[in-house]
Amino acid sequence: MTSRKVVSFENIKVACKNCSLATLCLPMGLTPDDVERLDGIIKRGRPYHRGDHLYRGGDKFNSLRVITSGSVKTYSPNEDGGEQVLGFHLPGELIGLDAIQDDNHTCSAIALETTAVCEIPFSQLESLSCIMPSLQHQMYRLLSREIGQETEMLTLLGKKSAEERLATFLLSFSERFKQRGFSASDFFLSMSRHEIGNYLGLAVETVSRLFTRFQDENLLHVERKHVQLLNIPRLYDIVQGTDSAKSSQSRI
Amino acid sequence: MTSRKVVSFENIKVACKNCSLATLCLPMGLTPDDVERLDGIIKRGRPYHRGDHLYRGGDKFNSLRVITSGSVKTYSPNEDGGEQVLGFHLPGELIGLDAIQDDNHTCSAIALETTAVCEIPFSQLESLSCIMPSLQHQMYRLLSREIGQETEMLTLLGKKSAEERLATFLLSFSERFKQRGFSASDFFLSMSRHEIGNYLGLAVETVSRLFTRFQDENLLHVERKHVQLLNIPRLYDIVQGTDSAKSSQSRI
DNA sequence: AAAATGACTTGATCCTTATCAAGAAAGTCT
DNA sequence: AGACTTTCTTGATAAGGATCAAGTCATTTT
Numbered sequence: 001m002t003s004r005k006v007v008s009f010e011n012i013k014v015a016c017k018n019c020s021l022a023t024l025c026l027p028m029g030l031t032p033d034d035v036e037r038l039d040g041i042i043k044r045g046r047p048y049h050r051g052d053h054l055y056r057g058g059d060k061f062n063s064l065r066v067i068t069s070g071s072v073k074t075y076s077p078n079e080d081g082g083e084q085v086l087g088f089h090l091p092g093e094l095i096g097l098d099a100i101q102d103d104n105h106t107c108s109a110i111a112l113e114t115t116a117v118c119e120i121p122f123s124q125l126e127s128l129s130c131i132m133p134s135l136q137h138q139m140y141r142l143l144s145r146e147i148g149q150e151t152e153m154l155t156l157l158g159k160k161s162a163e164e165r166l167a168t169f170l171l172s173f174s175e176r177f178k179q180r181g182f183s184a185s186d187f188f189l190s191m192s193r194h195e196i197g198n199y200l201g202l203a204v205e206t207v208s209r210l211f212t213r214f215q216d217e218n219l220l221h222v223e224r225k226h227v228q229l230l231n232i233p234r235l236y237d238i239v240q241g242t243d244s245a246k247s248s249q250s251r252i
Numbered sequence: 253m254t255s256r257k258v259v260s261f262e263n264i265k266v267a268c269k270n271c272s273l274a275t276l277c278l279p280m281g282l283t284p285d286d287v288e289r290l291d292g293i294i295k296r297g298r299p300y301h302r303g304d305h306l307y308r309g310g311d312k313f314n315s316l317r318v319i320t321s322g323s324v325k326t327y328s329p330n331e332d333g334g335e336q337v338l339g340f341h342l343p344g345e346l347i348g349l350d351a352i353q354d355d356n357h358t359c360s361a362i363a364l365e366t367t368a369v370c371e372i373p374f375s376q377l378e379s380l381s382c383i384m385p386s387l388q389h390q391m392y393r394l395l396s397r398e399i400g401q402e403t404e405m406l407t408l409l410g411k412k413s414a415e416e417r418l419a420t421f422l423l424s425f426s427e428r429f430k431q432r433g434f435s436a437s438d439f440f441l442s443m444s445r446h447e448i449g450n451y452l453g454l455a456v457e458t459v460s461r462l463f464t465r466f467q468d469e470n471l472l473h474v475e476r477k478h479v480q481l482l483n484i485p486r487l488y489d490i491v492q493g494t495d496s497a498k499s500s501q502s503r504i
Numbered sequence: 505a506a507a508a509t510g511a512c513t514t515g516a517t518c519c520t521t522a523t524c525a526a527g528a529a530a531g532t533c534t
Numbered sequence: 535a536g537a538c539t540t541t542c543t544t545g546a547t548a549a550g551g552a553t554c555a556a557g558t559c560a561t562t563t564t
Contacts, residue, residue, distance in 0.1 A: 076403065084407040098403060100396035107403070126392065130385050137378065143395035144352035150402035151328065151350060151359070155336040157409035158453035162551065193512060201410035203552050208513050224512080224560085414521065445542060455522050460543055476530080476542080 013044045014068070024092030024179065025066055026120070026138060034132050041128060043119040044068075048111040054095075056108045061099035063119040067091050070115025071190045075198075076107035085199035088112070088191055090176050097146050112190040157201050160241060165200040166210045167238040170220070174229055185229040265296045266320070276344030276431065277318055278372070278390060286384050293376040296320075300363040306347075308360045313351035315371040319343050322367025323442045327450075328359040337451035340364070340443055342428050348374075349398050364442040409453050412493060417452040418462045419490040422472070426481055437481040 016027045016039040027035045043063070047070070048054060054065060057076060072089040086107055089095050099105045100122065129136040156165055178184035189196070197207040211222050219235060221228040229235065268279045268291040279287045295315070299322070300306060306317060309329060324341040338359055341347050351357045352374065381388040408417055430436035441448070449459040463474050471487060473480040481487065 076407065078407055078411060082411070084410055086403055086406060097396055098399045100392050101400055102393075106400055126385070126389065130382060130388060133378070133382050136382060136388065139392070140352050140378065140395070141354075143392070143399070144349055147350045147395070147398050147402065148353055148358055150399065150406065151338055154338060154402065154405055154409060155328065155330050157406060158336055158450075159330060159334070198410075204512080205514085205553080206551060209551095212513075444540095456542080457523080457544085458521060460541095461521095464543075 015039050016042065019068070020181075021066075021068060021092040026094065026135075026142070029138055030132075030134055034134060037128060037132065038135065041121060041124040043121070045117070045119060047114055047116040050111055050113050052111045052115075054109040054111065054115075054117065055105045057105055059105045061096065061103050061105050061122065063121050064094055064096045064125065065109070066094050066118045066120065068116045068118055071112045072109050072115055072117075073112050073191060073195060074107050074109045083198065085195055088173075088195075088199070091180060094142060097143055162200075162202050162206050162210060163213075164239055164241050165202065166196075166207065166214070167235045169196065169200055170227065170229065171232070171235055171239060173227075174232065185232060187227055188225045189227060190225065267291050268294065271320070272433070273318075273320060273344040278346065278387075278394070281390055282384075282386055286386060289380065289384065290387065293373060293380060295371040295373070297369070297371060299366050299368040302363055302365050304363045304367075306361040306363065306367075306369065307357045309357055311357045313348065313355050313357050313374065315373050316346055316348045316377065317361070318346050318370045318372065320368045320370055323364045324361050324367055324369075325364050325443060325447060326359050326361045335450065337447055340447075340451070343432060346394055349395055414452075414454050414458050414462060415465075416491055416493050417454060418448075418459065418466070419487045421448065421452055422479065422481065423484070423487055423491060425479075426484065437484060439479055441477045441479060 016022055016025075016035050017032065019025070019027075022028065022035070027038060030038065054072060055061075067089050069091055071091075072095060074086040074089065074095060075083045076086060078084050087095075089109075095109055096105070098107060125135075125139070129139055156168055160168065173187060173189065174184045177187050191199075193207045193211075194204045196202075197204045200207070211220075214220050215222055219229070219231045219238075221230060268274055268277075268287050269284065271277070271279075274280065274287070279290060282290065306324060307313075319341050321343055323343075324347060326338045326341065326347060327335045328338060330336050339347075341361075347361055348357070350359060377387075377391070381391055408420055412420065425439060425441065426436045429439050443451075445459045445463075446456045448454075449456045452459070463472075466472050467474055471481070471483045471490075473482060
């Protein structure tokens with residue numbers, strides 16, 4: 001019975017040209033003809049369930065992957081047995097870029113919920129990008145964007161307070177959900193408090209306390225994974241770290 | 253008189269095929285013919301002096317740059333006027349990769365000492381990489397490597413203690429100097445304590461105290477910018493954060 | 505439905521590192 | 535050379551967040 005269900009899933013193969021994520025994804029900026037050619041090398045497998053690994057550190061690198069639904073956590077093991085969460089990835093986002101370097105995955109990727117992905121065999125993508133300059137350009141842009149995003153994380157971890165980190169985290173999801181046509185102020189987080197803390201360089205307890213405090217300050221309403229942002233502008237103030245957030249609150 | 257000197261500098265244009273850094277740099281893995289073609293698009297300008305900007309955030313992005321001598325700091329301004337140091341770059345290292353994304357530099361690069369660079373006009377590099385698959389491959393690898401390196405910084409800033417951070421920092425320079433044919437245990441750091449602290453997410457005072465402590469523990473000898481590493485293995489122990497460093501010290 | 509498990513929250517305490525403050529050393533300028 | 539500036543060091547204190555310890559709430563198991 002599961003097998004029949006899986007087969008039906010596999011039949012739901014949305015071609016790039018019909019995919020709502022195309023504007024966020026690799027086909028962005030390509031002509032319809034080029035999208036068609038790119039589509040030709042993409043593999044769409046069965047969905048992953050919560051806890052399934054898309055790949056693990058050390059695995060041979062063959063494909064880049066784009067999340068098409070669900071969400072994924074990437075992480076790398078660190079020396080002393082623990083892990084460092086590297087990112088949370090939503091539909092339209094490309095993962096595995098760090099593995100091009102030496103043909104092996106350096107980090108792992110695990111589904112946080114039922115998740116579908118497109119696999120893009122890298123060697124074929126590379127060949128294709130040799131004959132499709134616009135695809136090559138798009139690849140360079142995506143790789144560069146990834147570098148820019150990690151740079152922002154460096155500032156977050158290097159300079160920001162716990163409060164600023166969580167506000168940044170929440171607004172990042174708000175913006176990304178909005179981009180994808182979902183509510184910017186009402187969403188579910190698919191990861192645990194522990195994973196949020198790990199990602200932000202904070203202890204679980206600190207994350208929990210901050211959620212409570214933000215709620216007490218009417219910045220948001222939170223119930224487990226369900227978050228409703230009630231005062232997005234003030235969250236942006238907090239991100240700025242100008243401390244005007246507190247004063248603007250007291251001015252009310 | 254300066255102009256004559258500059259002219260003489262400009263004449264010292266080492267072609268890629270004669271450059272000792274070629275194995276670390278873009279030509280890595282290219283055939284001599286391909287290196288020649290790459291060489292054709294590279295511009296070698298006059299050297300920068302300490303404090304000169306190679307580019308600033310907001311500048312139009314035209315070229316990637318490879319340091320050929322000296323050293324460079326990259327940084328991005330952050331909201332509240334301060335800056336976040338993103339990296340220190342030694343000969344053979346490629347900078348500007350983050351700017352491909354939107355055709356503008358998002359961060360700034362400044363010479364920490366007299367520094368020479370090769371400029372690689374990106375549009376020409378892109379065209380060339382379309383007809384030279386091995387160059388394209390090398391570009392993907394370099395971009396991917398950059399992502400991997402930033403990932404390591406995330407772990408450093410997210411999980412490591414001040415002590416582990418400084419040890420990691422010192423060993424990174426040790427390894428990179430060694431790769432370049434210099435001593436792995438005796439070198440000059442071209443940046444200030446303040447810049448080190450900024451980069452590592454620590455206060456200047458903490459960096460200073462750690463240098464003193466490491467010296468007291470006979471891990472190194474430091475006098476201003478001149479660093480001599482006296483016990484590299486134990487520095488590696490510290491990086492691991494297993495705390496075995498301290499016990500191995502007391503065992504002596 | 506009760507028990508067990510895991511996730512989250514809350515409180516109390518401790519520790520690391522930031523901040524504040526001042527002095528020393530090095531480098532710069534006239 | 536002497537004054538000035540900047541960088542670095544060192545000490546004292548404070549604060550932010552980690553850690554330790556319980557307890558609560560959900561969810562799953564039996």
